[in-house]
Amino acid sequence: MRIIIFKRPSWRNIALWGILLFVLFAYRENVTSVFSGKLKPIYSASVNTQSIGLTFDISWGEKTAEPILDILKKEGIHATFFLSSPWADKHQSLVQRMVAEGHEIGSHGNRHIDLNTLGESEIEHEIITAQQVLERITGQNVRLIRAPNGAYNNRVIATANKLGYRVIQWSVDSLDWKRPGPSAVVNNVLNGIRSGGGAKAGDIILFHASDSAPDTVQALPTVIQHLKSKGHTLLPVGQLLSEANSTWPPESNLKEKPLTPPK
Template sequence: MHFVIFKKPSWRNLILWGIFLVVLVTYRDNVISVFSEKLKPIYSAQSTTQEIGLTFDISWGEQTAEPILDILKQKGIHATFFLSSPWASKHEDLVKRMVAEGHEIASHGNRHVDLNTLSPTELQKEILTSQEVLERISGQKISLLRPPNGAYDNKVISVSQKLGYRVIQWSVDSLDWKRPGPEAVINNVMNGIRNGHGAQPGDIILFHASDSAPDTIKALPVVIDRLQGKNYKLVPISDLLKNAKTTWPPESNLAPQEKVPVPQ
């Protein structure tokens, strides 16, 4: 018969194990994320204020963007516009108006394709092509990306981060592109697609300013008034993130890297 004799652990090892357990408990979600190698875009933020991120996607259309800008100007609201670079090239005057009126310009890619179907080289070209166009027209540094159709994978998040981008999704979907009618759009934002999940501080609201979403023009003033009636403040994404403790889900808490300049 063999006996296994365990040595009594040293105080040094006990202290190290104690530190490890404290870190594991305190940062459990982030530790799990690292080991599971899951990367996520930002869906919302843990806000320290009453702020809600207001966003609009534009890839095509001639009729919807200008009325939405009129509404935002009248209400004194600033938002983030995720623009595809071909649309921006065709509507430079509207992009410059967005900047002049205090809105944030962000990237919705170059072609309207699912970025997770591209190779890393193709993906980098897609992002940098859009960046060159948007920065030239807007004069802003572009550092936020919303993938077309919300399609992403680890590759999209990783390549974007290396290029100095944070990838932004949404936590409140207006579903305005489905053309459900203005009342439905209002309800989707205020009460949620599932009741009880309406916009709250830290959320990111998705609207479209493409012509595929004509209901937004009628719904937007009501949404703004009702959210302000709850003492919520609608802001661009960069402002929301600046005042946030952290982002959700935990896998989205990636330290932004230095912005990569576009080759001239």
């Protein structure tokens, strides 16, 4: 009869296993995506500058966009506006003002629906329909997209990339659409929803310029002035990406540049 004796693991091994389990739990989403092949949009960038991407989403509304443009013009700031094509088509003069004042136009899709609920051909239709409208109005090549409601999956990202787009999320959320009050919007951006999560170099800030976010107009000047005082430069996402060494999370870096769009 053979007797098997199990050695008691050393404290060092126990500690190493403990650290591994902690990392797997704490970063389970990233670990899962690495091993499952899950694609990710761009949340932020790694830069050697103090640049921060400033973005605004618009899908509806008549009152908020123009005051925001006035603030950005006064502060000498350029940003990326992610526009839904029906809103852009209805407000062409305002969109053309954005372009004339140096802002970047990105796509926020056609219908404001979750793209991750659609098949590939439907996603293509939504993206191409919006692109045709936005490029006709702006004269710009529109190659950045923010999915409505931030809803994405592998199919959304792969389809957008095939059409020549980079999918952009955000790393700093103002939560302005919740109408928490201007001071709360300022705090969400400068200090973060969670402690220590405020805007820093390479981040992408999400605001809305729809009428659903009236607090943004009052909060924006304070945010801009504070970030400027810290040495940060606010700029469009496309310019931020041009300065980037890489993007976060790593799964968003699978292709350094989007594919050439089909003709």
